[in-house]
Amino acid sequence: MSKGKVLIVGSNANKVEIQGGGWGATGQYLNETVVPAMAVIEAGYEVVLATPDGTKMTLDAASDAAAHFGGDEAAYKRARQFWDSDPVMNNVRTLQSVIDEGLDRYAxxxxxxxxxxxxxxxxxxxxxxxxxxxxxxAKPTAMLCHGPISVAAAMPHAREFRAALIAGDPEKAKEWARGWQYAGYKMTVFSATEEKYVEDNILKAKIYFDMPYALRTAGGEVIINPKDFAPHVVEDRELITGQNPASDHPIAEKLVAALNRTTA
Known part of the structure:
Protein backbone atom coordinates (compact mmCIF):
# COMPACT_ATOMS: atom_id res chain seq x y z
CA MET A 1 0.00 0.00 0.00
CA SER A 2 1.52 3.31 -1.07
CA LYS A 3 2.10 5.89 1.66
CA GLY A 4 1.44 8.64 -0.88
CA LYS A 5 2.69 10.17 -4.11
CA VAL A 6 5.87 12.21 -4.54
CA LEU A 7 6.37 14.42 -7.57
CA ILE A 8 9.78 14.63 -9.22
CA VAL A 9 10.11 17.68 -11.46
CA GLY A 10 12.68 17.32 -14.23
CA SER A 11 14.07 19.76 -16.78
CA ASN A 12 13.87 19.47 -20.54
CA ALA A 13 16.97 21.61 -21.14
CA ASN A 14 19.95 19.98 -22.82
CA LYS A 15 22.05 23.12 -23.30
CA VAL A 16 22.85 26.23 -21.26
CA GLU A 17 23.80 29.76 -22.37
CA ILE A 18 27.49 30.58 -22.02
CA GLN A 19 29.22 33.93 -21.82
CA GLY A 20 30.39 35.26 -25.16
CA GLY A 21 27.49 33.65 -26.99
CA GLY A 22 26.56 30.09 -27.80
CA TRP A 23 25.55 27.12 -25.72
CA GLY A 24 27.14 24.36 -23.68
CA ALA A 25 25.80 20.83 -23.32
CA THR A 26 23.97 20.06 -20.10
CA GLY A 27 21.27 17.85 -18.62
CA GLN A 28 20.40 16.30 -15.26
CA TYR A 29 22.71 14.29 -13.04
CA LEU A 30 22.18 10.56 -12.77
CA ASN A 31 22.90 10.08 -9.07
CA GLU A 32 21.09 13.28 -8.07
CA THR A 33 17.93 12.02 -9.76
CA VAL A 34 18.03 8.31 -9.08
CA VAL A 35 19.34 8.09 -5.51
CA PRO A 36 16.54 10.20 -3.97
CA ALA A 37 13.91 8.65 -6.25
CA MET A 38 14.88 5.10 -5.28
CA ALA A 39 15.03 6.05 -1.58
CA VAL A 40 11.53 7.52 -1.70
CA ILE A 41 10.20 4.39 -3.44
CA GLU A 42 11.95 2.13 -0.94
CA ALA A 43 10.32 4.12 1.86
CA GLY A 44 6.90 3.17 0.49
CA TYR A 45 5.95 6.13 -1.68
CA GLU A 46 4.86 6.22 -5.31
CA VAL A 47 6.94 8.48 -7.55
CA VAL A 48 5.61 10.46 -10.53
CA LEU A 49 8.04 12.17 -12.91
CA ALA A 50 6.96 15.29 -14.77
CA THR A 51 8.75 17.77 -17.03
CA PRO A 52 7.59 20.95 -18.79
CA ASP A 53 6.94 19.23 -22.12
CA GLY A 54 6.33 15.70 -20.85
CA THR A 55 9.47 14.16 -22.35
CA LYS A 56 12.29 12.51 -20.43
CA MET A 57 15.22 14.58 -19.19
CA THR A 58 18.60 14.51 -20.91
CA LEU A 59 21.27 12.68 -18.93
CA ASP A 60 24.27 14.92 -18.26
CA ALA A 61 27.21 12.96 -19.67
CA ALA A 62 29.45 14.16 -16.84
CA SER A 63 27.26 12.29 -14.36
CA ASP A 64 27.30 8.97 -16.19
CA ALA A 65 30.08 7.36 -14.14
CA ALA A 66 30.60 5.13 -11.12
CA ALA A 67 32.62 7.95 -9.53
CA HIS A 68 29.34 9.58 -8.51
CA PHE A 69 28.41 6.40 -6.65
CA GLY A 70 31.57 6.23 -4.56
CA GLY A 71 33.26 4.12 -7.23
CA ASP A 72 30.71 1.34 -6.68
CA GLU A 73 30.16 -0.17 -10.13
CA ALA A 74 27.18 -2.23 -8.96
CA ALA A 75 25.45 0.85 -7.55
CA TYR A 76 26.14 2.75 -10.75
CA LYS A 77 24.72 -0.07 -12.89
CA ARG A 78 21.56 -0.25 -10.73
CA ALA A 79 21.13 3.49 -11.10
CA ARG A 80 21.65 3.41 -14.83
CA GLN A 81 19.18 0.55 -15.20
CA PHE A 82 16.61 2.51 -13.17
CA TRP A 83 17.16 5.59 -15.37
CA ASP A 84 16.98 3.59 -18.61
CA SER A 85 14.24 1.07 -17.91
CA ASP A 86 12.11 1.76 -14.85
CA PRO A 87 8.55 2.91 -15.63
CA VAL A 88 8.99 5.79 -13.17
CA MET A 89 11.66 7.29 -15.40
CA ASN A 90 9.88 6.63 -18.66
CA ASN A 91 6.17 7.31 -18.01
CA VAL A 92 6.75 11.06 -17.99
CA ARG A 93 3.91 13.53 -17.43
CA THR A 94 3.68 17.21 -18.29
CA LEU A 95 3.74 19.67 -15.39
CA GLN A 96 0.40 21.02 -16.57
CA SER A 97 -1.24 17.58 -16.52
CA VAL A 98 -0.08 17.08 -12.94
CA ILE A 99 -1.58 20.45 -11.99
CA ASP A 100 -4.82 19.64 -13.80
CA GLU A 101 -5.06 16.27 -12.03
CA GLY A 102 -4.76 17.99 -8.64
CA LEU A 103 -1.71 18.73 -6.51
CA ASP A 104 -3.46 17.72 -3.28
CA ARG A 105 -2.73 14.10 -4.07
CA TYR A 106 1.03 14.68 -3.76
CA ALA A 107 2.81 14.47 -0.41
CA ALA A 138 3.83 23.20 4.02
CA LYS A 139 4.61 19.99 2.15
CA PRO A 140 8.22 18.76 1.80
CA THR A 141 9.93 20.57 -1.09
CA ALA A 142 13.41 19.18 -1.79
CA MET A 143 15.98 20.32 -4.38
CA LEU A 144 19.54 19.22 -5.04
CA CYS A 145 22.70 20.84 -6.46
CA HIS A 146 21.54 23.25 -9.22
CA GLY A 147 17.97 22.18 -8.49
CA PRO A 148 17.47 24.85 -5.78
CA ILE A 149 17.67 27.59 -8.43
CA SER A 150 14.19 26.36 -9.34
CA VAL A 151 12.78 28.22 -6.33
CA ALA A 152 13.05 31.35 -8.49
CA ALA A 153 10.10 30.02 -10.50
CA ALA A 154 7.84 30.92 -7.57
CA MET A 155 8.36 34.62 -8.32
CA PRO A 156 5.59 36.43 -10.18
CA HIS A 157 8.29 37.75 -12.53
CA ALA A 158 10.70 34.82 -12.73
CA ARG A 159 11.52 35.36 -16.41
CA GLU A 160 12.39 38.99 -15.84
CA PHE A 161 14.46 38.06 -12.77
CA ARG A 162 16.52 35.59 -14.80
CA ALA A 163 16.95 38.07 -17.66
CA ALA A 164 18.25 40.70 -15.22
CA LEU A 165 20.79 38.21 -13.83
CA ILE A 166 22.03 37.46 -17.35
CA ALA A 167 22.22 41.19 -18.09
CA GLY A 168 24.34 41.70 -14.97
CA ASP A 169 21.79 44.02 -13.34
CA PRO A 170 21.37 42.90 -9.69
CA GLU A 171 19.27 45.92 -8.68
CA LYS A 172 16.73 45.19 -11.40
CA ALA A 173 16.80 41.51 -10.42
CA LYS A 174 16.01 42.46 -6.81
CA GLU A 175 13.04 44.50 -8.01
CA TRP A 176 11.66 41.56 -10.00
CA ALA A 177 12.12 39.27 -6.96
CA ARG A 178 9.81 41.28 -4.70
CA GLY A 179 7.10 39.18 -3.09
CA TRP A 180 9.09 35.94 -3.44
CA GLN A 181 7.68 33.29 -1.10
CA TYR A 182 11.10 31.98 -0.09
CA ALA A 183 12.63 35.34 0.91
CA GLY A 184 14.46 34.85 4.21
CA TYR A 185 14.57 31.05 3.94
CA LYS A 186 17.83 29.31 4.75
CA MET A 187 18.96 27.27 1.74
CA THR A 188 22.00 25.88 -0.02
CA VAL A 189 22.91 25.34 -3.66
CA PHE A 190 25.88 24.44 -5.89
CA SER A 191 28.63 26.85 -4.84
CA ALA A 192 30.51 29.38 -6.96
CA THR A 193 33.80 27.50 -6.52
CA GLU A 194 32.17 24.19 -7.42
CA GLU A 195 30.68 25.90 -10.48
CA LYS A 196 34.12 27.18 -11.48
CA TYR A 197 35.46 23.63 -11.42
CA VAL A 198 32.67 22.52 -13.76
CA GLU A 199 33.18 25.54 -16.03
CA ASP A 200 36.93 24.97 -16.24
CA ASN A 201 36.99 21.19 -16.53
CA ILE A 202 33.66 20.05 -18.02
CA LEU A 203 31.78 22.89 -19.68
CA LYS A 204 34.98 24.66 -20.87
CA ALA A 205 33.05 27.92 -20.71
CA LYS A 206 31.45 30.26 -18.19
CA ILE A 207 27.73 30.58 -17.54
CA TYR A 208 26.19 33.98 -16.84
CA PHE A 209 25.67 33.78 -13.06
CA ASP A 210 26.47 31.50 -10.17
CA MET A 211 23.73 29.96 -8.06
CA PRO A 212 24.46 31.45 -4.60
CA TYR A 213 24.63 34.94 -6.12
CA ALA A 214 21.26 34.45 -7.80
CA LEU A 215 19.51 33.17 -4.68
CA ARG A 216 21.04 35.83 -2.43
CA THR A 217 19.96 38.50 -4.90
CA ALA A 218 16.42 37.11 -4.64
CA GLY A 219 16.49 37.33 -0.84
CA GLY A 220 17.46 33.82 0.21
CA GLU A 221 19.82 33.15 3.13
CA VAL A 222 22.30 30.94 1.29
CA ILE A 223 24.55 28.74 3.43
CA ILE A 224 27.49 27.13 1.62
CA ASN A 225 29.83 24.42 2.87
CA PRO A 226 33.29 25.91 2.15
CA LYS A 227 34.64 22.42 1.43
CA ASP A 228 33.85 21.81 -2.23
CA PHE A 229 31.94 18.66 -3.16
CA ALA A 230 31.38 17.63 0.46
CA PRO A 231 27.84 16.64 1.53
CA HIS A 232 25.73 19.53 2.82
CA VAL A 233 21.97 19.78 3.33
CA VAL A 234 19.95 22.68 4.76
CA GLU A 235 16.36 22.33 5.96
CA ASP A 236 14.16 25.35 6.70
CA ARG A 237 10.42 24.86 7.14
CA GLU A 238 9.17 22.87 4.12
CA LEU A 239 12.28 23.58 2.01
CA ILE A 240 15.09 21.00 1.93
CA THR A 241 18.13 21.85 -0.21
CA GLY A 242 21.37 19.99 -0.96
CA GLN A 243 24.55 21.61 -2.23
CA ASN A 244 26.14 19.17 -4.66
CA PRO A 245 26.17 15.61 -6.07
CA ALA A 246 27.69 14.25 -2.85
CA SER A 247 24.55 15.37 -1.02
CA ASP A 248 22.38 12.79 -2.81
CA HIS A 249 22.02 10.29 0.05
CA PRO A 250 21.77 12.93 2.83
CA ILE A 251 18.98 14.83 1.06
CA ALA A 252 17.18 11.56 0.33
CA GLU A 253 17.23 10.77 4.06
CA LYS A 254 15.95 14.24 4.97
CA LEU A 255 13.20 14.08 2.35
CA VAL A 256 11.99 10.65 3.48
CA ALA A 257 11.99 11.78 7.12
CA ALA A 258 9.98 14.90 6.22
CA LEU A 259 7.50 12.85 4.18
CA ASN A 260 7.06 10.40 7.04
CA ARG A 261 6.37 13.24 9.48
CA THR A 262 3.79 14.93 7.27
CA THR A 263 1.99 11.77 6.17
CA ALA A 264 1.91 10.05 9.57
Missing amino acids: GVFIPGGQAPVVDLMQNAELRTILQHFHEK
Missing part, protein backbone atom coordinates in the same frame (compact mmCIF):
# COMPACT_ATOMS: atom_id res chain seq x y z
CA GLY A 108 6.04 16.12 -1.55
CA VAL A 109 8.12 17.32 -4.47
CA PHE A 110 11.77 16.84 -5.45
CA ILE A 111 13.88 18.60 -8.10
CA PRO A 112 17.31 17.14 -9.01
CA GLY A 113 20.29 19.02 -10.37
CA GLY A 114 22.68 19.27 -13.25
CA GLN A 115 22.72 22.71 -14.85
CA ALA A 116 19.50 22.06 -16.79
CA PRO A 117 17.10 23.66 -14.24
CA VAL A 118 19.01 26.95 -14.64
CA VAL A 119 17.63 27.16 -18.19
CA ASP A 120 13.95 26.25 -18.00
CA LEU A 121 12.71 25.36 -14.52
CA MET A 122 13.78 28.58 -12.78
CA GLN A 123 11.43 30.55 -15.05
CA ASN A 124 8.64 28.02 -15.61
CA ALA A 125 5.08 29.20 -14.95
CA GLU A 126 3.67 25.73 -14.21
CA LEU A 127 6.41 25.16 -11.65
CA ARG A 128 5.38 28.42 -10.01
CA THR A 129 1.89 26.97 -9.46
CA ILE A 130 3.40 23.76 -8.07
CA LEU A 131 5.78 25.53 -5.69
CA GLN A 132 3.05 27.86 -4.44
CA HIS A 133 0.88 24.85 -3.58
CA PHE A 134 3.62 23.03 -1.69
CA HIS A 135 4.58 26.23 0.13
CA GLU A 136 1.03 27.06 1.18
CA LYS A 137 0.40 23.48 2.31
